[in-house]
Amino acid sequence: MPEVTMTVNGKHVKGQIEGRTLLVxxxxxxxxxxxxxxxxxxxxCGACVVHVDGKAVKACTMFAAEAExxxxxxxxxxxxxxxxxxxxxxAFREHHGLxxxxxxxxxxxxxxxxxxxxxTPTEAEIRDYLEGNICRCTGYHNxxxxxxxxxxQDVSRIAAE
Amino acid sequence: MPKDGGIGASTRRREDVRxxxxxxxxxxxxxLRGQAYVHFLRSDVAHGRLxxxxxxxAEAMPGVxxxxxxxxxxxxxxxxxxxxxxxxxxxxxQEPKHPVLAHGKVRHVGDPIAAVVAExxxxxxxxxxAIELDIEELPAVVDMKAxxxxxxxxxHDELTSNLCYDWGFVEENKSAxxxxxxxxxxxxxxxxxxxxxxxxxxxxxxxxxxxxxSTGDSTLxxxxxxxxxxxxxxxAFVLGIPEHKLRVVAPDVGGGFGSKIFHYAEEAFxxxxxxxxxxxxxxxxxxxxxxxxxxxxxxxVTKIELALDKDxxxxxxxxxxxxxxxxxxxxxxxxxxxWLHGTLMAGNYKTPHIYVNVKAVFTNTVPVDxxxxxxxxxxxxxxxxxIDKAAHELGVDPIALRRQNFITEFPYATxxxxxxxxxxxxxxxDKLEEIxxxxxxxxxxxxxxxxxxxxxxxxxxxxxxxxxxxxxLVGQLGARAGxxxxxxxxxxxxxxxxxxxxxHSHGQGHETSFAQVISEMIGIDADMVEIVHGDTANTPMxxxxxxxxxxxxxxSAMVRATEKIINKAKKIAAHLMEAAEGDIELKDGxxxxxxxxxxxxxxxxxxxxxxxxxxPLADLEPGLEETAFYDPANFTYPAGAYACEVxxxxxxxxxxxxxxxxxDDFGNVVNPMIVSGQVHGGIGQGIGQAxxxxxxxDENGQLLTGSYMDYAMPRAADVPFYRVDHSxxxxxxxxxxxxxxxxxxxxxxxxxxxVNAVIDALQSGGHDIAxxxxxxxxxxxxxxxxx
Numbered sequence: 001m002p003e004v005t006m007t008v009n010g011k012h013v014k015g016q017i018e019g020r021t022l023l024v025x026x027x028x029x030x031x032x033x034x035x036x037x038x039x040x041x042x043x044x045c046g047a048c049v050v051h052v053d054g055k056a057v058k059a060c061t062m063f064a065a066e067a068e069x070x071x072x073x074x075x076x077x078x079x080x081x082x083x084x085x086x087x088x089x090x091a092f093r094e095h096h097g098l099x100x101x102x103x104x105x106x107x108x109x110x111x112x113x114x115x116x117x118x119x120t121p122t123e124a125e126i127r128d129y130l131e132g133n134i135c136r137c138t139g140y141h142n143x144x145x146x147x148x149x150x151x152x153q154d155v156s157r158i159a160a161e
Numbered sequence: 162m163p164k165d166g167g168i169g170a171s172t173r174r175r176e177d178v179r180x181x182x183x184x185x186x187x188x189x190x191x192x193l194r195g196q197a198y199v200h201f202l203r204s205d206v207a208h209g210r211l212x213x214x215x216x217x218x219a220e221a222m223p224g225v226x227x228x229x230x231x232x233x234x235x236x237x238x239x240x241x242x243x244x245x246x247x248x249x250x251x252x253x254x255q256e257p258k259h260p261v262l263a264h265g266k267v268r269h270v271g272d273p274i275a276a277v278v279a280e281x282x283x284x285x286x287x288x289x290x291a292i293e294l295d296i297e298e299l300p301a302v303v304d305m306k307a308x309x310x311x312x313x314x315x316x317h318d319e320l321t322s323n324l325c326y327d328w329g330f331v332e333e334n335k336s337a338x339x340x341x342x343x344x345x346x347x348x349x350x351x352x353x354x355x356x357x358x359x360x361x362x363x364x365x366x367x368x369x370x371x372x373x374x375s376t377g378d379s380t381l382x383x384x385x386x387x388x389x390x391x392x393x394x395x396x397a398f399v400l401g402i403p404e405h406k407l408r409v410v411a412p413d414v415g416g417g418f419g420s421k422i423f424h425y426a427e428e429a430f431x432x433x434x435x436x437x438x439x440x441x442x443x444x445x446x447x448x449x450x451x452x453x454x455x456x457x458x459x460x461x462v463t464k465i466e467l468a469l470d471k472d473x474x475x476x477x478x479x480x481x482x483x484x485x486x487x488x489x490x491x492x493x494x495x496x497x498x499x500w501l502h503g504t505l506m507a508g509n510y511k512t513p514h515i516y517v518n519v520k521a522v523f524t525n526t527v528p529v530d531x532x533x534x535x536x537x538x539x540x541x542x543x544x545x546x547x548i549d550k551a552a553h554e555l556g557v558d559p560i561a562l563r564r565q566n567f568i569t570e571f572p573y574a575t576x577x578x579x580x581x582x583x584x585x586x587x588x589x590x591d592k593l594e595e596i597x598x599x600x601x602x603x604x605x606x607x608x609x610x611x612x613x614x615x616x617x618x619x620x621x622x623x624x625x626x627x628x629x630x631x632x633x634l635v636g637q638l639g640a641r642a643g644x645x646x647x648x649x650x651x652x653x654x655x656x657x658x659x660x661x662x663x664x665h666s667h668g669q670g671h672e673t674s675f676a677q678v679i680s681e682m683i684g685i686d687a688d689m690v691e692i693v694h695g696d697t698a699n700t701p702m703x704x705x706x707x708x709x710x711x712x713x714x715x716x717s718a719m720v721r722a723t724e725k726i727i728n729k730a731k732k733i734a735a736h737l738m739e740a741a742e743g744d745i746e747l748k749d750g751x752x753x754x755x756x757x758x759x760x761x762x763x764x765x766x767x768x769x770x771x772x773x774x775x776x777p778l779a780d781l782e783p784g785l786e787e788t789a790f791y792d793p794a795n796f797t798y799p800a801g802a803y804a805c806e807v808x809x810x811x812x813x814x815x816x817x818x819x820x821x822x823x824x825d826d827f828g829n830v831v832n833p834m835i836v837s838g839q840v841h842g843g844i845g846q847g848i849g850q851a852x853x854x855x856x857x858x859d860e861n862g863q864l865l866t867g868s869y870m871d872y873a874m875p876r877a878a879d880v881p882f883y884r885v886d887h888s889x890x891x892x893x894x895x896x897x898x899x900x901x902x903x904x905x906x907x908x909x910x911x912x913x914x915x916v917n918a919v920i921d922a923l924q925s926g927g928h929d930i931a932x933x934x935x936x937x938x939x940x941x942x943x944x945x946x947x948x
Contacts, residue, residue, distance in 0.1 A: 035183015039448065040869050102363040128878050
């Protein structure tokens with residue numbers, strides 16, 4: 001079995017993999033980081049979004065071997081070590097941007113990538129950016145609202161809770 | 162202003178922190194020592210006779226532990242159905258066996274034929290590909306009306322036909338309904354399809370079976386909305402394991418929407434195989450597998466007729482519906498088009514005569530069962546569409562026509578066997594007109610038209626029956642279960658509480674809202690209350706979460722148990738303060754003696770209960786733990802009015818949702834933030850049904866929409882911000898919280914609003930179009946516009 005090495009959440013990790021092992025399976029099964037989820041098998045749902053070398057990537061679209069030497073960041077690293085939530089996480093909680101929580105890690109990672117690229121996106125830009133993240137619970141209302149709020153924009157005029 | 166953390170406060174959810182930080186604990190996150198993996202080989206034909214299943218080559222593949230086929234399950238029961246419907250002629254429905262693994266025949270694409278258990282997931286999958294199948298392909302039945310024709314291929318050879326049942330409701334009313342139609346001044350008729358959907362919770366199903374050789378106990382970890390129901394069905398009917406030797410755990414569950422109510426073959430398989438192999442056995446569904454093995458939803462073909470008198474009063478409704486059961490009867494499938502559909506055909510209107518006919522049909526498709534709303538969206542859709550069509554034919558305002566026919570006096574006994582306890586349909590319509598800014602519609606339409614777009618406004622009402630359900634009533638209707646709910650409240654010595662509820666949260670936020678109720682009742686901080694659910698080992702027998710029942714039924718059980726706690730605590734407090742029990746008052750977490758300044762804190766009393774040194778031991782047991790089972794006296798009846806505004810691009814037929822508003826009456830509301838979130842989610846799914854989603858089969862029974870590549874799920878850009886309101890509150894009269902349930906309303910109320918809006922837009926553009934079936938895709942709308 002080939003070996004792969006990469007940096008995940010700041011830690012140097014390595015593991016034995018099959019050539020066909022997906023990055024998401026390496027993260028979940030080899031590293032035990034189960035915050036990254038698998039919601040589909042056609043790279044549509046976005047529950048597995050992580051950051052690879054700073055870019056949002058669906059971890060099911062990439063073989064683990066392709067991440068050799070890469071810098072990977074998962075949902076587990078977003079909050080501060082003392083438990084303080086990342087501003088995007090805090091906004092999701094404040095605005096009820098999650099229900100069952102399954103799509104949530106991917107949503108948060110996508111939102112973080114969006115705000116890194118575009119610090120004050122419009123509502124339409126947020127909705128377009130989330131094309132690759134499916135949520136079945138929230139009807140997206142509070143997700144979009146939370147991302148607007150996390151970007152520092154006033155959401156008080158958006159249809160009330 | 163509600164107390165922070167009490168009833169009426171938008172308390173932020175305690176669940177969120179674990180979900181947001183990647184610390185949720187879903188079934189696929191469970192890996193047990195020595196765990197093996199199963200891969201199911203599924204039929205790729207819709208209907209066929211299994212001539213042989215040759216596993217010899219596959220068994221020699223690396224890592225394979227054992228391959229199971231239908232033969233291994235001949236001795237155990239089939240996957241049971243939990244509801245027996247009696248037909249118009251007094252006969253029970255036809256109920257075929259649903260084997261865990263197919264034997265004899267395969268009956269739908271996705272029917273499991275063999276199960277390969279191997280050391281790794283990949284080895285199991287590789288070996289499954291080496292199994293040699295010899296299947297004699299048979300003609301498939303897909304279309305329901307074709308399935309009922311003489312000579313149609315039979316899904317089940319042992320049944321007399323593909324008709325599961327022919328149900329009439331209320332059969333005795335039929336002649337009076339026919340008579341009312343004969344006398345009608347106007348009759349509006351509409352034929353429509355309620356499109357087949359796939360629930361698609363974002364977490365695919367997972368099952369992990371475990372067997373403990375030292376105790377002989379089996380444990381199943383599964384993605385379920387109701388672990389006790391799974392334990393009972395699987396233990397008693399499939400595998401023959403008594404409840405005390407079987408534990409079912411449903412930890413964090415990533416959405417359900419009905420599809421995780423049912424007992425599935427894969428759960429029984431993993432439990433069975435774990436014992437057979439003496440190793441934990443895990444199955445994780447892929448999404449593609451979910452499309453062909455999760456129960457589907459809706460799939461009704463209906464003709465509805467509405468009779469009106471010369472003053473436009475509704476005088477009668479008559480419907481004929483074909484309801485697809487799929488190839489086997491899923492757990493609650495027979496109840497959905499009957500008792501959850503026919504009983505709602507009165508809607509919000511005082512129509513005196515109603516007759517509902519439903520023919521449930523077996524086809525070579527995946528089983529169909531409850532999906533968010535379950536029967537009630539189908540009832541609402543046809544009723545609210547035919548009313549709009551009638552308004553158009555009569556040239557009257559659709560809101561005025563509805564208002565004229567509203568039920569205004571409560572309680573109201575409908576002609577379809579239910580009694581609405583409370584409601585105020587004018588109030589929700591008034592609220593809707595305000596929040597949707599209907600006055601501004603004409604100006605918005607003008608503005609759209611200036612940009613070359615057609616704009617339409619769609620309005621509808623809905624009612625649903627929630628808080629399922631009085632056990633004695635559903636027993637008469639064919640349910641093979643009671644539908645009470647349970648709670649055990651355990652108070653600890655230092656004053657904290659653990660509530661063990663039979664309800665199950667898979668996104669609804671019970672851990673937060675249930676704690677708010679306890680906080681309010683006792684006057685302690687909500688953080689002192691822990692809500693435990695999802696494990697048969699530490700919760701009382703409960704029926705789980707579906708049908709918007711958790712707060713109305715499960716919450717009521719919790720209230721009853723907490724009342725018992727408070728009553729006992731008052732006795733202890735009376736003893737501690739040497740006062741009469743009747744003089745003890747509980748407020749803000751302190752017990753006081755009325756009219757005096759004597760008081761003891763909640764924690765003093767709980768400590769005394771467990772350290773009973775100064776305690777009335779002769780009269781009272783130590784400890785402070787109580788259980789209650791609550792069986793509701795009636796359903797609850799949430800209702801409301803919805804408005805949708807759409808734009809249609811006349812060049813492409815593309816529909817965009819411009820505005821959406823919902824005015825709901827859920828009775829009392831515990832956490833407004835959570836309630837709004839439930840409505841948002843329901844609306845998102847309803848817009849999905851109306852514009853995007855369709856589960857499609859070809860005429861050979863091949864599933865054409867087998868992944869997210871083909872099945873259009875609503876994305877963020879497909880929906881707008883919604884305006885929702887639940888300030889109109891007529892509290893439920895028969896449960897202690899006065900709550901009605903909010904989980905399904907959005908999915909029930911929104912499809913007709915969207916379709917009514919699109920038809921309105923097209924008619925405003927001069928198109929003589931009375932109806933288009935969902936989903937209103939650009940191609941369907943464009944084709945309709947071409948005449």
